[in-house]
Amino acid sequence: MKSNLNIIDLISEKHIVLRREVEDRWEAIEDEEISHTEALFLAKIEMGKISIAEVARQANISRQAMYKCAKKLETRGYLKFVIDEGNNKYTNLTEKGEEYCRRSKELKISIEKEISDVLGDENIRMLKELLNKRWIK
Template sequence: MIGVNRLTSNSELQNLDLIDLLSERHILVRRISEKAWNDKSNIYISNSEWYIMARIYKKRPTISYVTKNVDISRQAIHKFIKNLSVKGLVKVQNVEYNKKEKCIELTALGNECYEQNAALKAQFEKKIAANISAEQVKVLKDILKLDWGL
């Protein structure tokens, strides 16, 4: 599964700077993760839709909150939310005391899909750890969690 649409060979990765390395690895793992889900499920969910679902999991944010906190255009977010709603993964409701605002939350099906995908990603992380070591995965996660001062 690791070789799914490999963007760059390992030898080509050696010449990339940090930003490009992060980008290449991000694209690769997202593509593999998306493929793993879509191979097992009859509900197609894009990476952008997963990104939105992750932001609303166990929450009921307003759509305007999501648009401010997700790095996708407002127009695209509305399209993704509509797609997620049509698939039965989210429900959009009016906000009490505010006629303009709408809030969004995962449906039972949306929660189930999100949790199943989290389990797939955990398996993927274990596979990575088997190749580079659990300690290296921990170090990488710790580094990514640090405040980079950017």
């Protein structure tokens, strides 16, 4: 990685490397492939009730593309569509979706442990603290 990159590009480059590592390791241990967008969508659902439109906005893709992703995940048994009291449609994880999220977290914890072995526990703690701060007013 180039040492003359600014902080935004450094974080972006590291994110790409880490996402690719997670995806490659997932493919090595699982038969069913999960795309980056599908993984993001499942993770967002696990975090709490969220609309397809909001996930699309956060992922910077069209609502139509995210809806297509959601329908594909529904067909594959990872999520189901639910209508709430206000007649709003949203998604819930199925048992298969919850299992994917659990195993995905385990994989990420394993990778984080490897990173911690290189950077040190204190640096990981500090990095997490810095990443959780609001940087821009």
